[in-house]
Amino acid sequence: MITDLQMDISAVNNMTYEEFMSKFGNVVERCSLCAAAVWDERPYEDVVHFSQSIAKIIDDLPVSAKKGLLRHIPDLAGRMAQSGGLSKESTYEQKSAGLLNMSDEERMKINSLNEKYKRKFGFPFVICARKNKKDTILEALEKRLKNCCEQEINTVYEMDISAVNSMSYEEFISKFGNVVEHCSLCAAAVWREHPFNDVAQLSRHIAKFIDDLPLSGKEGILRLHPDLAGRIAQSGGLTKESTNEQKSAGLNDMTDDERMKMNRMNEQYKQKFGFPFVICARQNKKAAILEGLERRLNNSAEQEAITGANEVKKICDLRLRDIVDPTSSKL
Incomplete structure (x- = not known):
């Protein structure tokens, strides 16, 4: 709504607090606090700066407050x-x-x-x-x-790509450092490519970085991933992203027989290839994952490093789209 602003930004910067609140108090539905919180950020360089100031206020809210904002929406x-x-x-x-x-x-x-x-x-x-x-x-x-x-x-609360492009390096790494599990290097490597046109372009840059790694680098990225339904998952030690992904595939709700089979094949896989089995859990369910694990045990190490890296790219793309609005563009 702010980006539809028809008045000159200088007129916004010259408003009294009362005028500002009257004009912008409902840019976040029934939550004038958001406008009030960015009053001190004036003068704004442009409408994008204004919008990003409000977006940052929202991003920095705890989850409970974000839920509260949503309850204001009809x-x-x-x-x-x-x-x-x-x-x-x-x-x-x-x-x-x-x-x-x-x-x-x-x-x-x-x-x-x-x-x-x-x-x-x-x-x-x-x-x-x-x-x-x-x-x-x-x-x-x-x-x-x-x-x-x-x-x-x-x-x-997906952010707009313009907010991504305005991030400092530290903010970028903080936000995107785990789009590839435990490998902030992937985000760091593409920082220099900004501004990004959209989240798809950001995803392609990370995918290219992974593709260009030597086989040993791809294997290294795979070793950073936890076993599916493994000990880390059972002890609650997964990252929040991995927790949600494994849960979406039903891996937190396995029978004892399924878990024993998964653990046994995970060990066979690691003994053969030297890195854990990786598959995009959000695009599969536990039966398909077990089937894929059994089938891929027949591959060569090189085939599996490449296949696993391709799965990492799928996981990364979905994680990016959890953070950035896929419909937003800087153009």
């Missing part, structure tokens, strides 16, 4: 929309997506999904209505119901 096509109780901003946004012109069947479906979502996560479903239409919103709502709570928080 349901899409919900009772408030039907009764005309939305803010003028939300009215415009929901109208632009066609949410105020739904059939009875569509409205029943979105209301049912909204309730399921709130019961699961404790806050309403949020998506940028101005970048979507009702069909894609319904599709996204169904899809995101499969996320865990942390994944959903990450999805809602």
Whole structure:
């Protein structure tokens, strides 16, 4: 909404606090605190600087506060929309997506999904209505119901690529240092390539860095990954990213027989290749992972280093898209 600002940035910088709050108090729905918190950041260089100041305030909030912000957002096509109780901003946004012109069947479906979502996560479903239409919103709502709570928080608060491009090196490494498990070198290596056009370009730069590594480097990256459903997972020692990924594949909910089979094959794999088995858990379920592990035990070490590195790239791409809005572009 800030990027739609029609007035000159100098006019914003010259506003009194009261004028500023009157104009920008609802850029984050029903949370004037966000505007109040960036008042001291003036003067802004431009609207991007202004927007990034608010984005940083939100990024720095604890998870509980981020959930609180989400609870201020009205349901899409919900009772408030039907009764005309939305803010003028939300009215415009929901109208632009066609949410105020739904059939009875569509409205029943979105209301049912909204309730399921709130019961699961404790806050309403949020998506940028101005970048979507009702069909894609319904599709996204169904899809995101499969996320865990942390994944959903990450999805809602994805940053814009312009915010990535404005990061200092230290901020960049802090944010992206684990998109390749325990290997901040991958993020450090692509820092010099910014500004990035979008998250896809950022992902391609990291993928190229991995591709260009010698075989020993690829093997090194694989050795930084934990065993799937292994001792680290059982003891709660995984990174938050790996925890969510293994959970999404059902690896935290294995029978004793499945776990014994997985552990046995993991050991066979490491003894043969010298690094752990890596597969993109978010694109597979436990049965497919067990099958893949058994099948890939027949490969050569070179084949597995390359296959494993390709899986790392898939994992990295998904982690990047958890952080950066894939629809945002600097162009």
